[in-house]
Amino acid sequence: xxxxxxxxxxxxxxxxxxxxxxxxxxxxxxxxxxxxxxxxxxxxxxxxxxxxxxxxxxxxxxxxxxxxxxxxxxxxxxxxxxxxxxxxxxxxxxxxxxxxxxxxxxxxxxxxxxxxxxxxxxxxxxxxxxxxxxxxxxxxxxxxxxxxxxxxxxxxxxxxxxxxxxxxxxxxxxxxxxxxxxxxxxxxxxxxxxxxxxxxxxxxxxxxxxxxxxxxxxxxxxxxxxxxxxxxxxxxxxxxxxxxxxxxxxxxxxxxxxxxxxxxxxxxxxxxxxxxxxxxxxxxxxxxxxxxxxxxxxxxxxxxxxxxx
Amino acid sequence: xxxxxxxxxxxxxxxxxxxxxxxxxxxxxxxxxxxxxxxxxxxxxxxxxxxxxxxxxxxxxxxxxxxxxxxxxxxxxxxxxxxxxxxxxxxxxxxxxxxxxxxxxxxxxxxxxxxxxxxxxxxxxxxxxxxxxxxxxxxxxxxxxxxxxxxxxxxxxxxxxxxxxxxxxxxxxxxxxxxxxxxxxxxxxxxxxxxxxxxxxxxxxxxxxxxxxxxxxxxxxxxxxxxxxxxxxxxxxxxxxxxxxxxxxxxxxxxxxxxxxxxxxxxxxxxxxxxxxxxxxxxxxxxxxxxx
Numbered sequence: 393x394x395x396x397x398x399x400x401x402x403x404x405x406x407x408x409x410x411x412x413x414x415x416x417x418x419x420x421x422x423x424x425x426x427x428x429x430x431x432x433x434x435x436x437x438x439x440x441x442x443x444x445x446x447x448x449x450x451x452x453x454x455x456x457x458x459x460x461x462x463x464x465x466x467x468x469x470x471x472x473x474x475x476x477x478x479x480x481x482x483x484x485x486x487x488x489x490x491x492x493x494x495x496x497x498x499x500x501x502x503x504x505x506x507x508x509x510x511x512x513x514x515x516x517x518x519x520x521x522x523x524x525x526x527x528x529x530x531x532x533x534x535x536x537x538x539x540x541x542x543x544x545x546x547x548x549x550x551x552x553x554x555x556x557x558x559x560x561x562x563x564x565x566x567x568x569x570x571x572x573x574x575x576x577x578x579x580x581x582x583x584x585x586x587x588x589x590x591x592x593x594x595x596x597x598x599x600x601x602x603x604x605x606x607x608x609x610x611x612x613x614x615x616x617x618x619x620x621x622x623x624x625x626x627x628x629x630x631x632x633x634x635x636x637x638x639x640x641x642x643x644x645x646x647x648x649x650x651x652x653x654x655x656x657x658x659x660x661x662x663x664x665x666x667x668x669x670x671x672x673x674x675x676x677x678x679x680x681x682x683x684x685x686x687x688x689x690x691x692x693x694x695x696x697x698x699x700x701x
Numbered sequence: 702x703x704x705x706x707x708x709x710x711x712x713x714x715x716x717x718x719x720x721x722x723x724x725x726x727x728x729x730x731x732x733x734x735x736x737x738x739x740x741x742x743x744x745x746x747x748x749x750x751x752x753x754x755x756x757x758x759x760x761x762x763x764x765x766x767x768x769x770x771x772x773x774x775x776x777x778x779x780x781x782x783x784x785x786x787x788x789x790x791x792x793x794x795x796x797x798x799x800x801x802x803x804x805x806x807x808x809x810x811x812x813x814x815x816x817x818x819x820x821x822x823x824x825x826x827x828x829x830x831x832x833x834x835x836x837x838x839x840x841x842x843x844x845x846x847x848x849x850x851x852x853x854x855x856x857x858x859x860x861x862x863x864x865x866x867x868x869x870x871x872x873x874x875x876x877x878x879x880x881x882x883x884x885x886x887x888x889x890x891x892x893x894x895x896x897x898x899x900x901x902x903x904x905x906x907x908x909x910x911x912x913x914x915x916x917x918x919x920x921x922x923x924x925x926x927x928x929x930x931x932x933x934x935x936x937x938x939x940x941x942x943x944x945x946x947x948x949x950x951x952x953x954x955x956x957x958x959x960x961x962x963x964x965x966x967x968x969x970x971x972x973x974x975x976x977x978x979x980x981x982x983x984x985x986x987x988x989x990x991x992x993x
Contacts, residue, residue: 405830406716406797407769412867418805425797426809429769464717466765507866585772600750600773 394485395509396473396492401428403459403467411503413510420445424452428470431582432458437555438495438522441579442565450474451574455493455522469495471506479512481570487516490562494521523562524555528626533560537621540564540578540593541652546586548594554580557595563625564593567634569641572651592648617656633658640686653677661690666699705778705786708990711815713884714825715803715877716796719905719949721764723825723982724775724791725754726949729966730983731779736967739983742786743778750793751775758950759966761957767795772811781983784991802887803880804872816891821899821989824881828910831925832877878928885932889939899992900933900940901985907946907973908953917977918946941992945985947972 399412407429409421416424427443441454454472471493479485492510496502519525532551539549551557558580565573578593585600624631630638636658637651644650653676660668669690677683689695712720728751730736750773757764767773774792781787798809808816816822875883885900892898904910904918922930922944933942951969952960963969972982981987 403766406800407766407795408797409867414866416867418807422801422805422807422809425801426769429795429797431765431768431771464766465763466768468768588772 394479394512396475396479396489396512397509398492398506399424399472399474400496400503400506401425401468401470401472402496403462403464407468411506413506413508417448420448424454424472424474427452427579428454428456428472429468430456431466432456432468433582434458434460436582437524437553437558437580439554439580439582440522440558440561442577444575444577445474446575450476451480453489453493455495457495457522471495473510475512477570477574480574483566484516485512486566486573488512488514490566491517491520523559526556528560528563529553529556530622530626532557533564533622533625534618536560536564536593536595537618537625538615539595540576541621541648541655542615543649543652547589547592548584548586548596548599550597550599551595552597554582554595554597560625561593561595564621567621567625567637568651569637569646571642571646572648575646576648616659617652620658621651621655632662636661640683643683643685657686664699666691669699705788706990707788707790708820709790709815709818710986710989711812711819711822712791712794712825713799713816713822714796714827715799715830715880716766717830718796718825718827719903719947720796720825721754721767721793722758723823723903723905723947723949723985724751724793725756725758725764726966726970726982727986728752728775729755729758730970730981731777733965733967735965736981736983738782738981739987740780741777742780748777751777755966761950761954761960763954767793769795769797769809771795781987781991784987787990789986789990799884800880803875803883804870808887813891816888819898821901822888823901823903823985823989825903825905826877826881826926827905828921828925829906830877832875832880834876835874837871837874878926881926881929882932885929885936885940889936892939896939897937897941898939899989900942901989902929902933902942902944903985904944904946906948906950907971908948908951910946915977917975918944918973919975920977921946943985943988943993944975945972945980946977947982947985949982 397413400410401407402410404410407425423443427441430439436458439456443452445452452472452474454470456468456470459467459469473489473492475489489512535549539545539547561578565576565578568576577591579591581594581596583598583600584594584596620633624633637654640654657669657672660672673687714720731739731741754764771793774790776790778786778788792815794812794815798812801807801809802812902922904921910921916924933940948971950960951963951971970982972980972984974980
């Protein structure tokens, strides 16, 4: 049976682990304490956090809610689900995982239900309760994809609607190949300081010291490789780009910029632009041994008719 | 002519010990025309965070707790009379980060960075939130009864449930004195190459401390935290030590109307030095920067 371990964090004379389904090593417990705690104003959309736990080869998915019913201002509730790499690999299991976080009820803060692992063989909800209804904001998704994958991006963008951003972010994460998904850390936050690089992608309402200004969407949207990523992330079923990433992504390092490299190559393959593909390979896989399987598949003699066809 | 001093102060304290409230009150005094011993010398930089703290203190509100991952910081150039200019930096550290050090023996990265760079530390203690030594009892039956109310303490001590999947951590229930002494030992190790450093103890909510006569801050430490006091007194080669009692709200938030009736922040806050003499609320920071 595939299962997720769960941990409930909340306020008890400070932000603490209140209940869990197993013990945590100190370093992991501290990482989760930090990942689940955040400044939240009343009415702020639940915050999402994905954290790669490299020491234990696990992954934590967390949702944090404002605990405005508690007497201590600034207190939060957070539910963290910890899974192994195998649980992240299957899209069906992943969807169940995304539906698991739940906020403790206001007047019945029973902890017992947080002390047992949760099976991942249930039916996934159509929409997790912490996400807003409605379609994914494509403009936000485009900006998120650019911030996450562009090699020159700082990985932090300002966005006013954190609920909508969380929905777009999870769609983006879900579309990654499994190894990248397991290494990709992300979060939504009310406010962050510029230059923070602990996460691959941070979406925040305000970047401290700045007016919260947004990068022009045109700068991102003008990049053709992003449109394929956006269309794939919002699609209900895997697209040809997803198949491409699933085939060759696992051969790459699980790094966001490698997804960008594959996504930039893909339109050239579709367009049968051999010269363009060679140039792209030379740029992103410069050493002969880099991307050997990819180069072999694309330019093996038996595939020569692809480029001429 | 030498440039301004560049002190980096760190406010240390377990959760709800008054660190942010003190910072907010201090900032309100810096901006008050009535407090003439310190003023802002440069108006550059983002003040929104500390300004919000000052406004909440002025309204007599309990401040939002500082989240563990918060990275707020006061960074400002001040002019102290008569000492001179200081480019002051005070990162706002959460109480949880100190708890992690005390209970899990792990330096939280932001706290480690702050303490490594610190020129002085102010340790905050709330007199009504001292944790005293407790008995630990093994609960009958091993596992927890269900349903169980959210966080609560067993009357007269702590219950240890052997069946709980999250193991009982005795260090999470250590008394305040043990935690503070342990933290001091960690700091002493951190500062091995640049001793002594200034360590000021700020007993917050000083308006709540009673007694007839009311003890001085030094006497209060001797009565309630004798081990901490002895540790500091016997390690003068590691740290210069001072103690203050401060009331950064000027009274109880539970009696907010009466509190606000006392007037502006500068009219209601107060502080005492180690001997119980009235001093400015600015003095703990002045001492941390310039010494006596």
